[in-house]
Amino acid sequence: MPNVDASVILEDAERMIAWDITQLELQQEQMARQAFSLALQELWEGWWWADLMESAQFLAAVLYAAGTAFNAGDTCYFPATQKFYQAMQATTGNAPALYTNPPGSYLTNYAYWAEARQEYGGGDYLVGTNDTGLLLGASVRNPTDGNYYSLYCFDPIITVAGAGVTGANQLYNQEGTYQGQPAYVSTDGNYTLTWSGSTGSPANAWMIFNNGTGTPLYASLSATATPDLATGWFSVDGSGNPNPGNNPVPTVVNPQIYDTPDNPACWGKLVPFVPTIALAGDVRAVGRENPANSPNGLHNFDLAPEGIRLPGWDRGVPWVWYRRPTPIITGDAFDPTVNYSAATNITY
Amino acid sequence: MADQCFYNGNFYQCVTATTPGQSPASAPASWSLVQIPARWRWVLARLTYANLLELDGQKDKANAERMNALQDDRRGLDVMIRGEASRERFLERPQVQKTQFN
Numbered sequence: 001m002p003n004v005d006a007s008v009i010l011e012d013a014e015r016m017i018a019w020d021i022t023q024l025e026l027q028q029e030q031m032a033r034q035a036f037s038l039a040l041q042e043l044w045e046g047w048w049w050a051d052l053m054e055s056a057q058f059l060a061a062v063l064y065a066a067g068t069a070f071n072a073g074d075t076c077y078f079p080a081t082q083k084f085y086q087a088m089q090a091t092t093g094n095a096p097a098l099y100t101n102p103p104g105s106y107l108t109n110y111a112y113w114a115e116a117r118q119e120y121g122g123g124d125y126l127v128g129t130n131d132t133g134l135l136l137g138a139s140v141r142n143p144t145d146g147n148y149y150s151l152y153c154f155d156p157i158i159t160v161a162g163a164g165v166t167g168a169n170q171l172y173n174q175e176g177t178y179q180g181q182p183a184y185v186s187t188d189g190n191y192t193l194t195w196s197g198s199t200g201s202p203a204n205a206w207m208i209f210n211n212g213t214g215t216p217l218y219a220s221l222s223a224t225a226t227p228d229l230a231t232g233w234f235s236v237d238g239s240g241n242p243n244p245g246n247n248p249v250p251t252v253v254n255p256q257i258y259d260t261p262d263n264p265a266c267w268g269k270l271v272p273f274v275p276t277i278a279l280a281g282d283v284r285a286v287g288r289e290n291p292a293n294s295p296n297g298l299h300n301f302d303l304a305p306e307g308i309r310l311p312g313w314d315r316g317v318p319w320v321w322y323r324r325p326t327p328i329i330t331g332d333a334f335d336p337t338v339n340y341s342a343a344t345n346i347t348y
Numbered sequence: 349m350a351d352q353c354f355y356n357g358n359f360y361q362c363v364t365a366t367t368p369g370q371s372p373a374s375a376p377a378s379w380s381l382v383q384i385p386a387r388w389r390w391v392l393a394r395l396t397y398a399n400l401l402e403l404d405g406q407k408d409k410a411n412a413e414r415m416n417a418l419q420d421d422r423r424g425l426d427v428m429i430r431g432e433a434s435r436e437r438f439l440e441r442p443q444v445q446k447t448q449f450n
Contacts, residue, residue, distance in 0.1 A: 017404075
């Protein structure tokens with residue numbers, strides 16, 4: 001498409017108004033350029049002129065990257081599955097979905113992520129009925145606040161049962177770490193379950209203590225990540241030596257208990273998500289295929305301050321067919337004494 | 349700071365910050381020419397003329413010229429738009445929205 005210099009059109013208009021274009025005053029030149037700018041904007045935005053239209057694919061959420069830190073509630077787009085995900089807890093480097101074989105497909109990494117959707121489903125969480133049996137990734141509605149939540153973590157609770165020292169038989173909650181491993185305290189606060197480390201007696205053992213006296217009661221020499229995985233528990237005396245007097249030894253398990261959806265340590269709130277392209281401009285169409293070339297797969301959109309919103313868009317990278325932004329020109333002539341900055345009205 | 353200029357008969361938009369004296373001629377990478385399709389010449393000149401009349405306070409004459417620019421049955425803006433639309437198979441798609449946002 002051939003173009004024409006702006007000066008040609010300016011001279012056309014100046015002749016129409018019967019100005020002597022060889023003797024224009026600065027004020028007239030400025031007025032003509034201002035009039036031209038207004039006319040250009042009117043014409044530019046008057047139609048979807050083919051020579052002003054462009055099309056390209058734009059992400060409708062932040063692209064997932066292993067090096068990016070995500071906070072709980074952040075959303076991302078994961079190309080491997082072409083889906084959108086919401087972080088359930090702070091995470092860096094944990095992909096939203098992991099390739100798993102079998103079944104030979106990507107499965108959501110529910111410990112860190114849940115699929116982000118515009119609407120969520122799931123039954124009400126009923127205390128007493130739903131307190132056990134749910135799996136990671138379960139979606140429930142919390143009747144307390146009406147919001148939906150995804151189960152991403154079991155409460156780090158340990159159950160000790162069957163110990164000869166009967167006071168030790170109760171639930172233990174994790175309370176921080178000790179010697180680089182999780183540390184647990186019994187519900188009544190009278191017993192602890194910790195890793196002894198290299199300086200303990202016995203060394204490198206999971207141990208149950210009477211918290212009040214500091215007396216060791218039981219130990220396991222299994223170097224496991226958590227005490228519920230340890231085996232070979234035996235009773236010990238005050239010096240950490242075997243002491244059958246505290247028998248029988250306990251069983252130590254993690255019953256994979258989760259709290260109600262009110263507990264953010266177990267549940268992540270599922271926030272309604274509308275894929276949004278963080279750009280502004282004059283958009284003619286959005287589609288799964290390039291709208292400039294194909295009528296297939298067009299998708300409704302709306303324009304909002306945060307960008308181009310795509311209600312109902314659930315996967316993939318949308319094509320956007322848009323008009324190049326209108327040049328906002330004031331008509332000022334080039335000034336060699338001025339620092340010019342990049343134009344701010346070009347948004348694509 | 350400014351981000352556009354009129355230089356040697358054309359408008360340019362600054363795309364990379366300049367220092368004093370860096371013109372579209374001496375630092376072309378810093379500037380983007382505002383390209384104007386040649387087929388817009390007649391309408392654009394008429395609309396510019398109408399705007400000049402309005403700036404000069406001649407509102408009645410300005411309105412007449414504007415109508416001329418829009419409705420001239422051979423070169424007016426309405427004719428241009430109809431011509432463009434008729435070339436577009438896409439025009440009939442109901443999902444197309446005409447929206448603007450700044």
